[in-house]
Amino acid sequence: xxxxxxxxxxxxxxxxxxxxxxxxxxxxxxxxxxxxxxxxxxxxxxxxxxxxxxxxxxxxxxxxxxxxxxxxxxxxxxxxxxxxxxxxxxxxxxxxxxxxxxxxxxxxxxxxxxxxxxxxxxxxxxxxxxxxxxxxxxxxxxxxxxxxxxxxxxxxxxxxxxxxxxxxxxxxxxxxxxxxxxxxxxxxxxxxxxxxxxxxxxxxxxxxxxxxxxxxxxxxxxxxxxxxxxxxxxxxxxxxxxxxxxxxxxxxx
Numbered sequence: 001x002x003x004x005x006x007x008x009x010x011x012x013x014x015x016x017x018x019x020x021x022x023x024x025x026x027x028x029x030x031x032x033x034x035x036x037x038x039x040x041x042x043x044x045x046x047x048x049x050x051x052x053x054x055x056x057x058x059x060x061x062x063x064x065x066x067x068x069x070x071x072x073x074x075x076x077x078x079x080x081x082x083x084x085x086x087x088x089x090x091x092x093x094x095x096x097x098x099x100x101x102x103x104x105x106x107x108x109x110x111x112x113x114x115x116x117x118x119x120x121x122x123x124x125x126x127x128x129x130x131x132x133x134x135x136x137x138x139x140x141x142x143x144x145x146x147x148x149x150x151x152x153x154x155x156x157x158x159x160x161x162x163x164x165x166x167x168x169x170x171x172x173x174x175x176x177x178x179x180x181x182x183x184x185x186x187x188x189x190x191x192x193x194x195x196x197x198x199x200x201x202x203x204x205x206x207x208x209x210x211x212x213x214x215x216x217x218x219x220x221x222x223x224x225x226x227x228x229x230x231x232x233x234x235x236x237x238x239x240x241x242x243x244x245x246x247x248x249x250x251x252x253x
Contacts, residue, residue, distance in 0.1 A: 001253050004028040004238075005106070005145035007203070007220060007246035011036040011046045011069070017243040020049060026238070026248070029073050030097075034108035034147045036067035043069055058082065060092040067092040068106050068146070074099070083132040088125055096136070102228060103136045107146035112168035119173060122149075126177030130184060137185070141225035143253075144186065147203075147246065148221050150174040152188065155198050156218040169219060186223040189235035189251055200237050203246045211245075222251040 004026055008014040011033065023031060036043050036057065043057040053071035058081040060066040070079070076097035082089035097104045107129065112119040136142050151170050154160035163170040182188055194200070201216025210216065222235055234252040241247050 001029040002027065003030045003032070003104070003143070003145065003222070003251040003253070004248050005032040005034070005220060005222060005251075006248035007034040007108070007147040007244060009035050009037070009244040009246065011038050011043055011067075013037075014243045015046045019243055022241050022243065022248075023050075026241075026250075028250075030104065031071040032095075032104070032106035032145050033069040033071075034067075034106070036069050036092075037064050038067060039063060043067070047071065056095055056097065058092040058095045061090045065091070066108055068095050068108050070095050070097050070104070070106050072097060076104075083129060085128055088128055094129070094132075098140075101231075102140055102225075103142045105133065105136070105142060105144040105146075107144060107148070109147060109149045111149045112171060112174065114168060116168060116171070119168070119171060123173050123177065126174075126180065130177075130180050133181075133186065134184065137225055141228035142186070143222065143224050143228065143251070145220075145222045145249070145251070147219060148178065149219055150178050151217045151219055152178045152182070152191075155196070156201075158199070158201065158215040158217070169217060181223055185226045187226055187229050189222045189224055189229075189232055190218075190237065190249070192229065192232070193235050201239065202237055202249055206245055220246055220249045222249060224251075228253075 039059045057069040078098045093108045095106045112122045151157040202220035204211035204216040236250045238248040
């Protein structure tokens with residue numbers, strides 16, 4: 001199976017670009033989208049031509065904000081939205097699809113914000129989401145993908161010294177949250193294959209020509225349960241695909 005995860009920064013906007021051509025060329029079995037920025041009915045309209053896929057979306061209460069979607073060629077055994085905690089379930093950030101051998105969780109993790117206003121909330125979210133994953137893992141392995149809004153290590157962003165403990169996405173509190181996942185039995189599949197590869201990023205600011213200069217951050221991940229790692233054949237970053245400030249990431253199992 002080929003799985004693709006992509007923060008599209010607005011499904012209605014990217015649908016006007018080369019999105020459908022890119023997806024046809026990639027031919028994923030499962031496509032996970034983050035930051036759809038649309039209500040469920042708008043997602044359905046925007047993706048109407050994806051007729052080979054079963055579509056599931058989770059939209060925020062606030063219009064034009066956040067939102068996630070899963071498109072799957074095979075119909076999952078079940079699909080649920082959110083993590084079952086009212087404090088965290090109003091922004092359309094999580095979809096869980098159950099398959100025979102694993103749970104697939106698509107996530108758009110809250111951004112701490114330029115002013116770090118949501119950093120405290122982000123820490124509560126990270127713990128709650130980790131506990132949600134571990135409860136699922138008691139039943140079968142998990143694959144979790146999406147925009148985690150954190151560069152885990154210095155190798156995962158172009159300018160670590162300038163950003164450490166100054167910028168959302170590379171605060172120690174956020175790094176600690178990512179450590180909880182990786183120490184707690186969820187493996188970063190890209191780093192499994194490429195432990196020391198620098199200069200591979202998944203997000204670039206729209207400012208100052210950052211993408212052309214590859215001044216980026218790796219904040220989009222596929223994590224899998226340690227027990228599932230032998231099933232993983234390939235992980236990659238598809239940084240040649242345009243259309244969003246993020247690029248897609250790939251997992252083959």
